[in-house]
Amino acid sequence: MLCEMCGKDVPEVSIVKIEGTVLRLCPNCAKFGKVVEPPPAAFHAPGRTPGLSKGPRRSPMEEKDIFTEMPPLELVPDWSQRIRKAREVMGLTQDQFGVRLSEKSSVIHKLESGAFFPPDAMVRKIEKVLKIRIRAAPETS
Numbered sequence: 001m002l003c004e005m006c007g008k009d010v011p012e013v014s015i016v017k018i019e020g021t022v023l024r025l026c027p028n029c030a031k032f033g034k035v036v037e038p039p040p041a042a043f044h045a046p047g048r049t050p051g052l053s054k055g056p057r058r059s060p061m062e063e064k065d066i067f068t069e070m071p072p073l074e075l076v077p078d079w080s081q082r083i084r085k086a087r088e089v090m091g092l093t094q095d096q097f098g099v100r101l102s103e104k105s106s107v108i109h110k111l112e113s114g115a116f117f118p119p120d121a122m123v124r125k126i127e128k129v130l131k132i133r134i135r136a137a138p139e140t141s
């Protein structure tokens, strides 16, 4: 390609702005203006592309990805009814169920009325004791 300033035939030119005029210039002439677009070859030529700041910023992103990959704990809409039904099927009173969960019966009462959202650990306990699922299972199967 020909440099629009000196007319020299160069393999690649830079898009350079000089005094409001955009010109395609050889590397020598490009120094006189402001490069608005480096030659495309610069992006593809191996070894010529500067490292930039992409490398070190990746690791925190990856850590975050691990978190987002974990399925969120989502209780099914009728979780409190499921607990009560399963408890009754097993023939447990709220007190007896509370003992198995290591929770007060007042907590069980709140659970079954939907007034108290069980934390993650308690959800797992409930599911284990009653052999039910009260979380929306991720549709993987």
Ligand SMILES: [Zn+2]
Pocket (backbone or CB within 6 Å): 003, 004, 005, 006, 007, 008, 025, 026, 027, 028, 029, 030
């Ligand atoms: Zn030139």
